[in-house]
Amino acid sequence: MTTPTEQLIKPVNRIVDARGSFCPGPLMELIRAIRESEVGTVIAVRSSDRGSRIDIPKWVEKAGHRLLGVSPAEGFDEIIVEKIH
Amino acid sequence: MDRVLILGGGVGGTIVANLLSRKLRRQIEDEGVEVTVVDQSGNHLYQPGFMYIAFGNEQERNLSRPERSLLDGRVKLIVGEATRVDADARTVTLADGQILEYDELVLATGSRIAPEEVEHFDTEAQHFYTADAARRLRTALDAFSGGSIVIAIAGMPYKCPPAPLEVSFLIEAELRARGLRDKSEVHFCSPIGRAFTIESVSEMATPVLEEKGIELHTFFNVEHIDPERKVVQSLEGEELHYDLLVLVPPHHGAQFLIDSGLAPAPGGWLPTDHHTLLVGGRPNVYALGDATDLPLSKAGSTAHFEAPVVAARIAAKLTGKPLDEKHGSYTGRVMCFFEIGDGKGTLLRFDYDHPPKPPKPNRVWHLGKMLFNKTYWHTVPRGRV
Numbered sequence: 001m002t003t004p005t006e007q008l009i010k011p012v013n014r015i016v017d018a019r020g021s022f023c024p025g026p027l028m029e030l031i032r033a034i035r036e037s038e039v040g041t042v043i044a045v046r047s048s049d050r051g052s053r054i055d056i057p058k059w060v061e062k063a064g065h066r067l068l069g070v071s072p073a074e075g076f077d078e079i080i081v082e083k084i085h
Numbered sequence: 086m087d088r089v090l091i092l093g094g095g096v097g098g099t100i101v102a103n104l105l106s107r108k109l110r111r112q113i114e115d116e117g118v119e120v121t122v123v124d125q126s127g128n129h130l131y132q133p134g135f136m137y138i139a140f141g142n143e144q145e146r147n148l149s150r151p152e153r154s155l156l157d158g159r160v161k162l163i164v165g166e167a168t169r170v171d172a173d174a175r176t177v178t179l180a181d182g183q184i185l186e187y188d189e190l191v192l193a194t195g196s197r198i199a200p201e202e203v204e205h206f207d208t209e210a211q212h213f214y215t216a217d218a219a220r221r222l223r224t225a226l227d228a229f230s231g232g233s234i235v236i237a238i239a240g241m242p243y244k245c246p247p248a249p250l251e252v253s254f255l256i257e258a259e260l261r262a263r264g265l266r267d268k269s270e271v272h273f274c275s276p277i278g279r280a281f282t283i284e285s286v287s288e289m290a291t292p293v294l295e296e297k298g299i300e301l302h303t304f305f306n307v308e309h310i311d312p313e314r315k316v317v318q319s320l321e322g323e324e325l326h327y328d329l330l331v332l333v334p335p336h337h338g339a340q341f342l343i344d345s346g347l348a349p350a351p352g353g354w355l356p357t358d359h360h361t362l363l364v365g366g367r368p369n370v371y372a373l374g375d376a377t378d379l380p381l382s383k384a385g386s387t388a389h390f391e392a393p394v395v396a397a398r399i400a401a402k403l404t405g406k407p408l409d410e411k412h413g414s415y416t417g418r419v420m421c422f423f424e425i426g427d428g429k430g431t432l433l434r435f436d437y438d439h440p441p442k443p444p445k446p447n448r449v450w451h452l453g454k455m456l457f458n459k460t461y462w463h464t465v466p467r468g469r470v
Binding site: 021022023024025027028031034035055058059062063064 | 241282
């Protein structure tokens with residue numbers, strides 16, 4: 001079985017497993033990963049907080065990065081983001 | 086002898102110690118149990134009072150008492166700094182080399198602020214998380230004669246989540262009272278997509294911000310301070326000019342918990358069971374208050390409501406009596422006052438399953454907070470409420 005991550009064309013460089021964490025935990029974990037990563041890094045955030053599928057894409061748009069996809073998986077969402085700048 | 090070792094003499098550690106002293110009175114007197122608190126300074130601080138040094142003529146001397154004076158006489162106090170926990174050997178090492186053995190360990194080590202992680206914080210920004218910092222903020226406010234005030238958050242999680250909003254409201258009210266409002270802008274910057282993490286509180290606070298003319302900037306994660314241009318820049322690419330900058334500093338858990346392998350870096354928050362408050366699945370290590378990674382406010386109130394759970398579980402274990410599930414399982418209960426300015430406040434009361442429904446701001450909840458501040462020393466640390 002392939003995970004949502006593996007179905008993407010761009011390979012994921014970093015997985016942020018924020019399952020079990022609540023708003024704003026997953027977003028803050030993503031922000032930390034973005035700060036630590038090189039431009040071009042593709043980050044997959046796994047979140048069991050359903051608010052993340054709304055909050056994270058909004059943040060990605062404001063921050064000027066690229067949302068590559070939001071995929072539901074078993075008990076969590078996987079949100080894929082590429083660091084653009 | 087069963088040894089209960091409590092690291093930290095803040096709200097959580099002190100209440101656990103005093104509750105255990107009462108529950109295990111006979112065992113302690115018969116020398117079957119020993120309860121020890123280790124505290125770095127030996128002084129207990131009432132940290133919610135710091136904000137009132139900046140905004141309410143509060144004096145630092147009213148916000149500190151010797152920890153010994155708050156602990157029951159049956160509780161032993163060691164003033165010293167813990168530097169290592171060996172959870173397998175069940176020992177804690179202190180900075181002076183002393184090694185303390187324990188059977189039950191309570192980690193009430195709080196959080197520490199790290200303003201040095203933001204370049205130019207020390208010369209450009211103010212905060213209110215220590216008595217000294219709150220005094221400096223007061224001085225900066227006194228010197229302020231109009232311009233742009235920016236209140237922002239330089240790292241999450243941080244202590245007392247409502248505090249930066251409260252400070253924004255109090256500053257705005259003060260500017261009006263001093264006749265400076267027309268000459269000033271007030272900006273409140275939130276790291277997330279709304280004014281506050283909890284949606285219902287955000288829904289209460291957002292219209293208050295609008296009504297007071299405080300500009301809300303969402304998704305503003307502080308990235309850089311430019312002291313020459315007097316601007317604070319966000320990770321998201323926004324920048325704001327400031328004449329007075331108030332920043333919530335980054336917070337972390339205790340470094341020695343990271344070094345001991347109990348808490349992950351860089352946050353240093355202890356992985357804590359939501360209900361039992363046990364750390365990392367260990368049967369004899371508990372955490373409460375700011376030190377945990379629970380999805381709740383880092384606030385004295387959280388520690389206040391967690392402490393009876395830790396005390397109930399340890400007492401049941403050491404006496405061999407069955408655990409009263411009602412009192413031995415934490416529900417996520419938190420209750421705190423929220424200042425709105427102009428002598429008004431509201432109340433946040435919630436748990437894991439029930440978000441807060443803050444009542445319409447009024448004078449009663451502001452006065453409630455004032456009363457709580459005055460009576461704290463006689464009630465909370467002693468486990469009387």
